[in-house]
Amino acid sequence: MSDGKQFTLYSHKSGPNGWKVAAFLEELGLSYETIFLDFQKGEQKAPEHTKFNPNGRIPTLIDHKNGDFVIWESNAILTYLAETYDKEGKFSFSSGLEKYQQLQWLFFQASGQGPYFGQGFWFKLFHSEKIPSAVERYQNEAKRVISVLEGVLSKSEWLVGDKYTIADLSFITWHVGAVNALLENYDISKEAPHVDAWAKKIQARPAVAKVFAEKAAAAK
Template sequence: MKQTQKPIDIYSWATPNGHKVHIMMEECGYRLGKDWLAHPIDIGAGDQFKKEFLKISPNNKIPAMVDPHGPDGKPFALFESGAILLYLASKTGKFLPKTDRAKFEVMQWLLFQMGGVGPMLGQTHHFRIYAPEKIDYAINRYTNETRRLYGVMDKELSKKQYIAGKEYSIADIAIFPWTRSWKNQGLTLEEFPNVLRWHEEIAARPAVQRGVEVLTSLRKPLVDNKARDVLFGKTQYQKR
């Protein structure tokens, strides 16, 4: 009798970084509730600081993953969304080219997201929406940097269908969730017609539509001071 494989556990929340992995799971052919499970880590409530989560994500950030069937057949834990995308691409043979030239072209744009798009757009969200005081210098600095990064992507997408070439890849999967929050970034996608074309094409993919719905119903607006302290105040910086 064939043994049923245990599902992959994803510990996550409905944020751009979380949705990267939710989309990747669905794009790879895994089905929520059957092949993978989404365990909510409510970052406003402080779930990311629980000992059980810190065992698999020592940086107390979502998402994190436990694959019960790792590279050596044993359970394998991984944190950092970019690392998880690379792992799943390697495991399934999807969304990462095989040739060195094409592979590294994808990886440079994945790292562009990890080192630029994510951190800079995250700061834009923070200072435009969540900061307890409006600091014009910070708002202008990060909004301008966000607009610059969109300009970089727009120029690149004027030459190719996808950010790293002719094929849809983990680089597109990594960047896309951040562009869904353009209203919070002080710009419009119409300013960047090539990004708009790319964004709409990816948003129409069924796996993407399923991925961005994962855990979304559980997320509530960040309005209370306790949640703000957990995310941005002294709670975040306690030694653990």
């Protein structure tokens, strides 16, 4: 076991997906050690990591108290942690129709928000050639995803049922990144006020605030 910690989390200092897993571990009060992989050196693709995660991406989580069980893909990790360590359902639904609604939002985050926002960041910040039409496309898709959330959150406080769950948490790191760095001339308090209020409530949670502070420190 890593330094007596229950989990080892392979992550990246700025990558959104690893930090949302860290936030849920904090919410659950579970101990973990984070190993930040240097993408510039290709550490995520090195055998030392791909022996755990053949996709060579982050996050990857190892549960040392469950036979060194390894799981990757951030929303699969959230689901595993919820079903294994949130037996009281404080942060999740494990039965009823809400279980499937929760799964619906986790799929939407993974298939909608993550890829579109990620491509937006890539073409705006990292692509060797500046392609304004690509940046515009993914900025518009980011706004569309936010509008989907706004439509739901204008009618309910949380995405599923009457409580904060892993469905809500799954969106927050990408959302904050987009509002701060991807979208230009976009006032979310006016364009999507319910999403803005929802995101601020999540960020104000002690576990989430702690992780965002650690993320900011790691980026320096």
